[in-house]
Amino acid sequence: MAAQSLSAVDAAVPASTAGAASSRRNRRGSRAERLAPLVLLAPAVLVIAGLRLWPLVLGINFSFTGDGDRNGLAVGFDNYLTLLGDPLFRTALRNVGLLVLLLPVAVAIPGLLATFIFLKVPGHRLYRGVYFFPAVLSPVIVGAIFNLLLAFDGPFNALLGGLGIPPVDWLGDPDVAIFAVVGVHVWATFGMALVVFLAGFATLDSSLLDAAKVDGASLPQTIWHVIVPSLSRTIQFVFVTTMIGMLTSMFGLVYVMTSGGPEGSTYLPEYYVWIQQGQMNQPALASAASTALFLIMLVVGLAQISILRRAGKED
Amino acid sequence: MPRTRLTGWVVAIPMAVLALATIYPVVFTTNVAMKTRREYVLDRFSLADSLSWDNIVKAWTSVGMSRYFLNSVIVVACSVALLLLLIGSMAGFALARLRFRGSSTLFLGVLAALFIPFQVIMVPLARIMADTGLVDTYPGLVLAYVAQFLPFTIFLLTSYYSTVPADIVDAARIDGNTVYGVYWRIMLPIGAPALLSVGVLNALFCWNDVLISLLMMPSAEHRTLMVGVTSLRGQYSDDIPTFASGVLIAAVPVLVVYLFLQRQIADGVTAGSTKG
Known part of the structure; x- marks a missing residue:
């Protein structure tokens, strides 16, 4: 699964340059149009940031605290x-x-x-x-x-x-x-x-x-x-x-x-x-x-x- | 093109044996499910005397597989059909075909998320779900599945949408479509093959999952089908035909999907393996 990601990166690079033409039109577009990428990406960003990246940080942080009586206390390694x-x-x-x-x-x-x-x-x-x-x-x-x-x-x-x-x-x-x-x-x-x-x-x-x-x-x-x-x-x-x-x-x-x-x-x-x-x-x-x-x-x-x-x- | 016909057969025979070894476990289980307990104890290998659906009916009704089955259907349908495909295609379209500041950073974020296995974040995720009251609810499990499989979905759809010629998008814009119109009227229909492929694959992932479901849906009446199968094992250790029937009930939908959509599944699995 992971290597698919890399290929998608390769594929996405030409895509963003190809999108330049439509962005020129975007500038003439309405405010709603300019906000479109934000609107389209918001749910994905919320889910990935909130339920994958943030838990990773929490978890690493959590691993340096204690269980049971020492719950929440910093315990180093x-x-x-x-x-x-x-x-x-x-x-x-x-x-x-x-x-x-x-x-x-x-x-x-x-x-x-x-x-x-x-x-x-x-x-x-x-x-x-x-x-x-x-x-x-x-x-x-x-x-x-x-x-x-x-x-x-x-x-x-x-x-x-x-x-x-x-x-x-x-x-x-x-x-x-x-x-x-x-x-x-x-x-x-x-x-x-x-x-x-x-x-x-x-x-x-x-x-x-x-x-x-x-x-x-x-x-x-x-x-x-x-x-x-x-x-x-x-x-x-x-x-x-x-x-x-x-x-x-x-x-x-x-x-x-x-x-x-x-x-x-x-x-x-x-x-x-x-x-x-x-x-x-x-x-x-x-x-x-x-x-x-x-x-x-x-x-x-x-x-x-x-x-x-x-x-x-x-x- | 083996050198000679002989070498071809030398290889073909072990391969045929392996093919039998691949099929036999499922055939054995099906046969056991058709047997009575007495038949199974006397001889577990012989063909069942008759095609008896008693065990299947018992597993479906009194054992409670029907409830687990329904739970799985609900969760998979909501996760895949409603959320993953919708959110994934919106994001894939935006990343592949719209130009805006920060798009490559966002892409890297999704890339990073793809490298985070569930096992690594399951403890804090369980805590977040508990804190928000989502643990042991359908929305909680659906959300956990969406979070788990969204990065993969976005990658697949972004790379697919990157192959759609920019001219098509430009032409649709000139015709007066808004960005949303392009997404809804052009990109969704054009993306149908990729959506089918990634949708089937995600449905299999969710249907087959046990770890996320065990963690997010602890109570018995919310069990999904795979968790239900694991609970059968302890309960019916002396009634193997009923146990086998439960296993069969959980496997049959996958079997049917495989028979009809094998190509789409393979496409999803191999995407990105050759040339990106």
Whole structure:
């Protein structure tokens, strides 16, 4: 979602110069006409400033105050120290590290599948529609379904049993559960990245592929030397959106599938924020966790901007 | 264009298996929803003996899914149809096609808002809603959704309106339209494809949301459908067919929308990914 913003900036720049002609007419227009931009933008500005930018400032401010008895008092970095001392928050951070490590896999799978669909494997017309489908389902629905599928006596273990593999307690084993949750997240969202990749392929110069074919390049060579360089912008976009998705849209899955358990092993920062705010009634501590999450997002966002800038210069 | 037909099939078979793995969970759930409890306990994999709507009816009526469903419909309709598309298209038109002082600053503000995930502002937002008496009300949840998805909506519509030739706007002005006339008579109709795409996407976001709804609508009778599904899980852990029916009720509208508007959804998701 974030990278779309950048493209909109690009698009909006010529727009405002193109609007110069109409502004000349505006000056001759009535007062009401001159106020038009203000009128048209007022609701949007009110909503965004009041319910997004202002809460961000409030929240950061809030994270330096206390909970309970110390409500409203300035406590400096106490909440942040509490966070670092909390095993649940440390687990949440460790799980973010795990997500970062798994990110290349989560990008490579849809990338490869899109490549094969683009190269017209048998049945390619069908796959896009089928693979994209889970991406529109709510994490709640997906989580509820996989609660049934991954139950100890559920279909997935039955399938493994048929292959001679002993059953695994997917959602009950602290060493396994986070992988099960992330796996389900990837299952549910790879179609999103796949569709983005296919849109990238649509812009690919087919003469390059023909040239590679004439030169007798193998499929891996074609992917590595022709497709990857041509799609660098799309690949970066998918990397960033996938990472943001992992950081901000797994709440529903964790909430439904494990509730953070077993033994707190599936905590993620967003789930930690929710528990502290909604269940433990520690809003200031929750704000500190929010701010920490925001810093992580900011790093991702800034990395994206610098990468896209560099990519823009190459164009 | 795989090298040979053989490599094509080597890839096609795992892809077909993956496609089955994508579909099977939903098929399994549908099948379970059709079973009686006894059937499910005896054999959860076999096809249901008959197409029985008993569980669906039970989930819809006595479990209360109908109420949750209605809540979701109301909230999504107000958020998307009324507010997001209206406010978003007004702002998108102004940012893309009107020239005024501070427009680029405003644009940067919207850009900044896009980078703020809900999780980061949920604590202060909950407090603002509580202070203004909007917590646990429909307007409160609608407002929270509008705030959440407006930056995205504005970006998509601004970039769409930027592709509308300035000549069209100028011609309409020469014909004597006011700025508002241009918005209402030209920009809204021209923007229909983008409005449909961003509208469907926003409707899905709102329909599928659980976190915002949990936070803003705590009381049972105000639950939206997704929160309702999560509450079923605890209540019906020994009656899986009824649970599966609840899940199915929540998923079917999305399934229908997907069947008819898949292209529009994909357009919204991919907007800006290639060349801006």
